Amino acid sequence: MAQDARLAGRILGTLSGRQRTEALLAISKELEKTKNTIMAANEQDVAEAAAAGLAGPLLQRLKLSDKTFRYMTDRLIAVASLPDPLGAITKGHTRPSGLRVQRVSVPLGVVGIIYESRPNVTTDAAAVCIKSGNAVILRGGSEALRTNRLLADIMAGAAIKAGLPEKAVQIVKTADRAAVGELLQQERLIDVIIPRGGKSLIERISAESRIPVIKHYDGICHQYIAADADIDMAVVISVNSKCEKVEVCNTLETLLIDDGAVQRVLPAVATALKAQGVELRGCPRARAVTDMEPANEADWTAEYLSPILSIKVVDGIDAAIEHINNYGSGHTDGIITASIDMAERFVAGVDSASVMVNASTRLSGGGDYGLGAVVGISTDKLHARGPVGPEELTTYKWVAYGQGHLRN
């Protein structure tokens, strides 16, 4: 598979942007046409998983609804409409000798995506890879095998009909775990591995892989309510950051509140959060102002992914920045303030992939940043940081044009 992918990637990388865009539109249409078959396969997967004891949010994630299906085909069109990430001349100059030097964006080559049950990753990942001229090897969760295989086969068929090379889109068709182990050894044939799933999956893959891994670790996200924060804004942003969806990586996990704002703002914020059913766990100074459970040291590094929020009172912006850099995960952190100076100090000081000023942490991500679809949110600093879309799946080559230029 990896060898086939390498060859497919070489061809795919030389196709025009128009060819790649038209393939994505053709895939979207083909999925629409075969919707009933896909939904039927998914029902079988869901029934089997339910019989095997899968339940609650995991079963929910496996299930394709009409809405999810529409979302999948729409994202293919959204990715198709993005500007071509290939062939961008991102640097260029003519040297004193007349040598013309250019830095040009090109595909990475072959991308491996290893993910858990959500079937829309299959279509999102394939779309982002095709857009960026990369061949892709997909490996989804075993519960969704039937759905994912069918999605991948339909996409591959439509892609070939649209002029893309065979094997540009491939899926591992066995649930055997050893297949992943073998995949991770192909460092000559696969250029990057992107795991999407829980922390244990990512740690296991990073430890085992000989191929570079773009990691997507946890989001221990903060909002810092500065001393001058507007009370209404503090309330709505805290509630939206925490409650809009609790089980995702950019949801709020710790609220930092400045000592100068705590008496004025905390009671209203706490009341609004409790009204949404959020359990609050606070430091002693927060508990002195509003009734809540006590927080212990483990709460500052917890990614709850559930309706729990830790609250800490801090003495000034430097203490807030220090807390975030020490306890956070560098995913998404925000400040609520009316002051330009505070905002700029916070943006400069917080070492995170996304920094929000007067905005919900839930707004960090490919969709809200206007990147179309993404294959993950990187918490690494190298190569890609934050949303990983088509542009982040490119590298570049340097091209020098001479007329017999020599080194002296």
Added chain:
Amino acid sequence: MAQDARLAGRILGTLSGRQRTEALLAISKELEKTKNTIMAANEQDVAEAAAAGLAGPLLQRLKLSDKTFRYMTDRLIAVASLPDPLGAITKGHTRPSGLRVQRVSVPLGVVGIIYESRPNVTTDAAAVCIKSGNAVILRGGSEALRTNRLLADIMAGAAIKAGLPEKAVQIVKTADRAAVGELLQQERLIDVIIPRGGKSLIERISAESRIPVIKHYDGICHQYIAADADIDMAVVISVNSKCEKVEVCNTLETLLIDDGAVQRVLPAVATALKAQGVELRGCPRARAVTDMEPANEADWTAEYLSPILSIKVVDGIDAAIEHINNYGSGHTDGIITASIDMAERFVAGVDSASVMVNASTRLSGGGDYGLGAVVGISTDKLHARGPVGPEELTTYKWVAYGQGHLRN
């Protein structure tokens, strides 16, 4: 050291471009002032290494000449004069909701450089790191310990006097190998490791490191002489690519010559190379035209770093591209042709960090690309490919400015 570096990096990253530039100029001046002391320390290192049996090119690399010294101080000034790589807004837009989203370049944080004997790496690496707002931990070869320690101390002193935080520039002051092992475990405190040296050093560090490594592997560089190549250009580019300096990574190791050019061009090229003392090893078809040693399979993957060149006759440009992608190391590969079509097919098809059109492979690199100084030439595809200068030691953060923006 790593903890100190992390704190220093946090401060360094918030200084202005002017402060970082002025520190580099101050360091250059301070080195000039203390030149005699540095040269004396270096003489001691050289004498000790010679007594211990070090000889030839290794001893040569250790020795600071007036020319090397001038080169070191000049490079500091060259790096100082580069545009600031920090604070560049590399992407930005206002979303339909009014949320303003920006992608801004920021330092990586802490960079670890592990290198062999050449002392100018000490100043080059520190310059590139300071320019890009990164704290640096240097670990040079044990033979150059006295020179490197002195250089690092002088640089650190001048940097502090110029307003940079303490510990922005640090050097490991022990020759103990265990120190490197410990350094490579500090993945929370060091953001990237850049090894500079032989393949075995790089492999050992990559295997051991928990920190991401930017690798600088071998250069198995090619020139492909197309059927239509100008004979004079083929001669001068081949000779310069191979002979200008044989022991460096962008020197020519394999010459591919098109079947349509072999009778016309090979005799002149071979004569010119032999006149420079280069040993030629050819495939049977090359040997049928010009007298040379036979090449075996191992020659196609050899990085000679010496006056030896392998020569292979290929049938057309696709065969040339395939040979390069299969046997090369993705470092630097060139084509000699008069045809736009050939040049564009070669540039698109060859999967290498640098592709040269009618120019010597020796022209690939930071200096000739106008990047000032570099800390290495990456053969990786992720993050940095080709020369690693100040811009390549940055990452970015996404900053979103709202006025109470929520996710719906």
